[in-house]
Amino acid sequence: MKTFQADGFPKLLVTAAALSLTVLPLSGCGMFGASWDVKLEVLGDGGADIGYAFSGDNGGKTERGEALPWSKTQNVGFGFNDVGVADAAPGTSCRIYVDGKLRDEQRGPDADGRLSCSVNLQD
Incomplete structure (x- = not known):
């Protein structure tokens, strides 16, 4: 050769x-393949511990004591996108937008101060 x-x-x-x-x-x-712009959002007063993962992540990330409101945006392919909130005050909510459209919203944490949102992107 x-x-x-x-x-x-x-x-x-x-x-x-x-x-x-x-x-x-x-x-x-x-x-x-397909791709989407995903925005994870947590609204409320004060702060909270926030765990999140975008499609393709090899495990989630955790941010402790984050001031609210909080958001992260990323362009992703197929898969799950989620955000979980702990130690949240009453009135806290989470949202996930896909290409600017609201796809999931949860309002008010449970008795332990937790709530979560999730969206599975497919073809």
Whole structure:
């Protein structure tokens, strides 16, 4: 097999590296399938502990003692998107918007100060 050189590096290796740097980030945001802009939102007074996960996350994230209102937005592919609230004051609510449209809303935490919202994005 004949190898071609470009500034001391095989052209094939340089091309493969450039292609992977281009394709991998695009696949994570749904470029090879559907994608949606998802906004997680928690409204209320005071603060709360908030756990959340977007489609494609390898586990959720937790933010403790967050001041309300709180929100996070991300472009995602297929899968589950959720937000959970703990130590929430009465009147706290959570919402999930998909491409600007309200898809789930829960109002008022339970007796333990918890509530959650979830949306499963499919084709």
